[in-house]
Every structure is written in structure tokens, then in C-alpha cells.
Amino acid sequence: MSFYVTLPSHSNRREFPNNQANSFKIRLPQPLQLTGGGWQVGLSAISLPDARVNLYELVKKNGYVMGVSWDQTYPKPNGKDGEMTSRVDIARTIINDVKDLDWVVDGVSFMKAVIVHLEQQRMEMAIQGGRFTNDQGKHTYIKFKWEGEDLLIDNTHICHCGIGKTPALTIYTKLALKMGWLRQVDTVLILGPNLHQEFIGDQVPNMTKPAVDNDWKDVTDGQGNAVFWTVRSILPDYLQLSMSCNWRFTNLNVAFRAVVGEPTRSLHVYSDVAGSTVVGNRVTDLLREIQYKRQARGTLYFEPLHIQYMSLRNEVVEMIHVQVAETIGRGGDLVKFGEGHTIVTLHFKKA
Numbered sequence: 001m002s003f004y005v006t007l008p009s010h011s012n013r014r015e016f017p018n019n020q021a022n023s024f025k026i027r028l029p030q031p032l033q034l035t036g037g038g039w040q041v042g043l044s045a046i047s048l049p050d051a052r053v054n055l056y057e058l059v060k061k062n063g064y065v066m067g068v069s070w071d072q073t074y075p076k077p078n079g080k081d082g083e084m085t086s087r088v089d090i091a092r093t094i095i096n097d098v099k100d101l102d103w104v105v106d107g108v109s110f111m112k113a114v115i116v117h118l119e120q121q122r123m124e125m126a127i128q129g130g131r132f133t134n135d136q137g138k139h140t141y142i143k144f145k146w147e148g149e150d151l152l153i154d155n156t157h158i159c160h161c162g163i164g165k166t167p168a169l170t171i172y173t174k175l176a177l178k179m180g181w182l183r184q185v186d187t188v189l190i191l192g193p194n195l196h197q198e199f200i201g202d203q204v205p206n207m208t209k210p211a212v213d214n215d216w217k218d219v220t221d222g223q224g225n226a227v228f229w230t231v232r233s234i235l236p237d238y239l240q241l242s243m244s245c246n247w248r249f250t251n252l253n254v255a256f257r258a259v260v261g262e263p264t265r266s267l268h269v270y271s272d273v274a275g276s277t278v279v280g281n282r283v284t285d286l287l288r289e290i291q292y293k294r295q296a297r298g299t300l301y302f303e304p305l306h307i308q309y310m311s312l313r314n315e316v317v318e319m320i321h322v323q324v325a326e327t328i329g330r331g332g333d334l335v336k337f338g339e340g341h342t343i344v345t346l347h348f349k350k351a
Helices: 107-124 171-180 252-260
Strands: 002-008 025-033 039-049 062-073 084-094 144-147 150-153 168-172 182-185 188-191 194-199 229-230 236-240 246-249 264-271 277-279 282-284 286-293 299-302 316-326 343-350
Touching: 002 316, 039 264, 039 286, 062 107, 084 236, 107 144, 107 150, 107 252, 150 194, 168 171, 171 182, 171 236, 264 343, 286 299
Parallel strands: none
Antiparallel strands: 002 343, 025 316, 039 299, 039 343, 062 084, 062 168, 144 150, 150 246, 168 236, 182 188, 194 246, 229 236, 264 286, 264 316, 277 282
């Protein structure tokens, strides 16, 4: 004799208004009378919402992430035929602009989301008949390029347009530190292991040229050595990169996981329907450990190849409580899911 019971987390909201995907109670339509002994229960299947990535671990709420500027040339209003003018525009991404995107699951997708947001703003500011190049065909905006999982800032053919007009890229300093683009040694900031400087054609630029010819004005490290980046203390503090060389951002996923957490991990499903078990030095109501992989597909479905059965706690079951908790970090903390519901299917059988 056996049967299945399906428990959706969004049921019984009237009686249990605090039901959530990570913790919910379900009162059965009729009590289960499982007398006679020998009854067992096991997790047959579970459907879980995709756990939302907490990007506030990278940048606080409403915090600055990245900004760019560019120069756009366009026909001069009310000007003569062919007469052109230009203007500098800026765009920025704050963490709120990307925090709710379900497809942001790792460092690469995070950076792609930030860049897409910046590029969308540039396109929205495009003027009819304008262009993002100078008279020599040099591009007047930041050119992002993906090479596998590396992000390259390609300045090979960028326009060094003079003070205020050369394209600029700025990054929130605390984000740069967390992602390994900067590293702090005592009170000094240096380039981190995940940001690589690449000279164009192996030619080291002359950083002492006047700023009208070069986008960077003789920035040194305090010992007379020219550097190609600086940290400015304007709120928000930001890292600014020179356009006189290329920049390669590496190990994006590794750095992201170190801050935000692993996309694949074990979760514990607890329920008071079965007897208690010993886990480590604790007695708990652990029903099953499952493997969870954040995939940005909305839901994750887990169906074990072999059901692990446990003896029932009570012969009469009127209400069932289910919780889904973390096993790493502060083990026992409820999982922070995104939008959606949990659906648990239990299999009851008489041994």
C-alpha cells in the first residue's frame, strides 16, 4: 500500500499567510490515518524557485557600479549643410539596474548585464545623422569585447580627443577590490590579479605628453613611474582606467563566487512528517539532502533516483511543515529564493 502527497508552498495562505518558498505549513484536507505501524515516508520530488543572486554582496543598494562617457558628432542644428558639432554624454549603471535580472548567475553574466545597460543608454542618446567616430575613423566610445570569459577593453583604435572628450571608464572602487581588479597593500592600492594591462603593439605610451594629445596627464605612483589608472575620491570613489592601453578582466566567475556564493551546492529539506535524525552534533528533522544548481531558468526540479525512506513520526498526520535550508556558510539558514513556489511530493508506503 502506498500513495503520494503533493505540497505546494503557496497553499493554505489564508491559514498560514507567512508561507514562503523556503518555509511553509500545509494542513491536509483530511488527516492521514496511518495506523498499524510500518509506515514510511520519503521525498519523491521537489520543484524549487531559482535562488536569486544577492548582488548587494558586491555593491550596496543604490550603489554605483560602472560608468562610461563618449563623444558624439552630429549635424549642427540650424547649421550649414555638412556643418557638424559634437557633445559629450555619460551613462552609468547602479546595482539596482541589474539586481532583478534572473539570468545574472555568475561574474560573466553580471558584467554582461552591466555593459548591456550602459550600451542601451548610449544607443538611446544617439542623435539622428550622428556618429561615434572622429574624422579619422577612431571610435569615440568605450569598446567592450568578449574573448571567451575574459572581458577586454579594446582601445586599439580609440580617439584621444583631448581633455574632457576622450572616452572614459570608471568603476566603483569597492567593487574593484572585491573582484580582484585592485588590491590593497597596507594603505596603498595596486592593480589586482584579475585586471591585466596590455600595451597596444607592445608599445609603451608616453604618459608625459600634454593632455590635449593624450587622455592621461603624467600620473605617477609617487616614485616617478608612470601608471595607467587612478583612484579618485569623489563620491562614489572610483577607479579610472587610462585609454592609452588595453585592459583585460579575468577570472570573473571565480571572483564573483568568492563574494556572492557558489551556484552549485547542497541544500537540506526538513519536514516534521518523519522522525528526527542526527546530523553532525544536532538532532534535526532532515528529510533529504539535495543538489541545487542556480541556472536562471525560473525553477529547478529534483527527482531522486532512489527514494530515501524514513519512519513516520506520528500515526495521524494533519499538518506538514517543510523548510529548505543552506548547508554551507551558516548552515541552517533558510535559502533566499527568487520569485516562485516550492512544490514537494512525498511518497508514503507501508513497509
